[in-house]
Amino acid sequence: MRHVIALDVGGTGMKAALVGADGTLLHEARRPTGRDRGADAVVESILGFAADLRAHGLAHLGEPAAAAGVAVPGIVDAENGVAVYAANLGWNDVPLRELLSTRLEGIPVALGHDVRTGGLAEGRLGAGKGADRFLFVPLGTGIAGAIGIDGAIEPGAHGSAGEIGHIVVRPGGPPCGCGQRGCLERLASASAVSEAWAKASGDPAADAADCAKAVRSGDPRALDVWQNAVDALADGLLTALTLLDPHTLIIGGGLAEAGETLFTPLRAAVASRVVQFQTLPEIVPAALGDAAGCLGAGLLAWDLLDTDEPVTGGPLTDGPVTGEPDRTPIPDSPEVTT
Template identity: 75%
Template sequence: MRHVIALDVGGTGMKAALMDRHGVPLHQARRPTGRDRGPQSVVASVLDFAAELRAYGIREFGEPAAAAGVAVPGVVDDAAGVAVYSANLGWRDVPLRAALAERLSGAPVALGHDLRCGGLAEGRLGAGRGRDRFLFVALGTGIAAAIGLGGRIEAGANGGAGEIGHIVVRPDGLPCPCGQRGCLETLASAAAVTRLWAAACGDPAATAADCAQAVERGDPAAVAVWTAAVDALADGLVTGLTLLDPGTVIVGGGLAEAGETLLTPLREAVAARLTFQREPEIVPAALGDAAGCLGAGLLAWDRLDAVHDDLTVDDDVEVSG
């Protein structure tokens, strides 16, 4: 059975699948990254895991994976196949695509940013399916977005497209690690809501999920924290809507697990800020934490198709003397 390897490399663990042409996982597995042993150990863990998946495919399906796709965090040069920088993994300029291709006996390999891979999967298999233009926004430790255009995800000239979390929405706000003040992710990420709610309720162990539950109970302090986060998020989204004009905004990440407790006031806040802009449909993500892995598999199939097209073009070239 023809299949590809899909790998999603996170800060502490890796999710993987052998995936068929239709995006269906035929086999799934998880492994720790081993980041406590250093950056090179993480690379070795990725390579070993990929080789293990290749061996499983040979054993169970009678053939090796036709290609592989890998999603990684941080700054990624998709075209060169290099993991440029990842604070979580300690990586700098890791030529991961070449290393994986060598370990997988020359199979085509695609490397992509984890958030963009998640957006690709949501666009083709999840909440964005059938929608030509969408914005996938992930509300986690930080905030980032994937820009979906005509079945692909826009990476930008330097791989930085979609950094909506660093739109300044409160110029006099808190410092952000990026060097600016008042960035969206300092106010509306899951980490920001956790910090603000812990301070408001006096419990250092309180989380954003606890805040959402308190909002549902009508706790005034929780409502104040939540409303401030939603207002900041709406301000950031309206900037994105004005620039990109997506028909759909897909909201995912940890904070989105609050469901309509987040989405209902967010829709209202966005609508109240629009003037000439067309109001988008704001919907929850459909694939959860599987999105990055599924997107890596889709990248692998795209890479395989591109290699096939290149070979076809070469075969069609006529040489005259």
């Protein structure tokens, strides 16, 4: 059965799948990234995981993968296939596409930025399907964005389009790792809410999910922390919609798991900021969850191949995959939760 390898590399774990031409997940697996072992070990883990996936396809699907797609964090030169920099993984200028293609017996390999790759999946298969212009914004440890235009993700002239997390929304605010102060991700990311709620609640172990629970129970301290984050996020999104005029804003990541506890006040906050010349976009939750990066990597791989019908639908579009994918563990691939 013709298939591709899809691999989503995170700071803690890697998610992978063998993906059929109709979008069916034929096999899924996870492994720890092992960043504590250093950058070289992380790269070798990626190469080894991909090689094992190729072997699994050969053994169980009757042929090796036709192509591979991999999504990685940090700064990515997708055109040249280079993972330029990732602070969480400790690497610099890794020619990942070349290394993977060599390990995988010369098949074509696509390299993509994790958020833009997730945005590609949301645009074709998830919450952005049918929208000619959308912005995908995952609220996790940090905040980034993927700009969707006519079924493609805009990389920008230098590969850094969509970095909404580094819009300054509170001048003179808390310092950000980028060197500025008051960046959106320092105020409205899941990690920022966790930090603020831990301080407000006096519980150093408290996180954003705990804050959302306290908001639902009416805790005034939590309501204050949550509203501050919502207001900052609304200010950042207003800048984005002013520049991009999207039909849809897709909000994902860990903070979006709060559901209407986030979306109800966020929609109201954005609406209150929109002025006469602006059009209020639809604000919706992401549909694919933590599978978006892996699914997007599969789309990148299929896009490398000459196919009569590019992957734009199938079981992934309309609901759960029909039939159970093969989840037989690849040897030496411990499952992890990320």
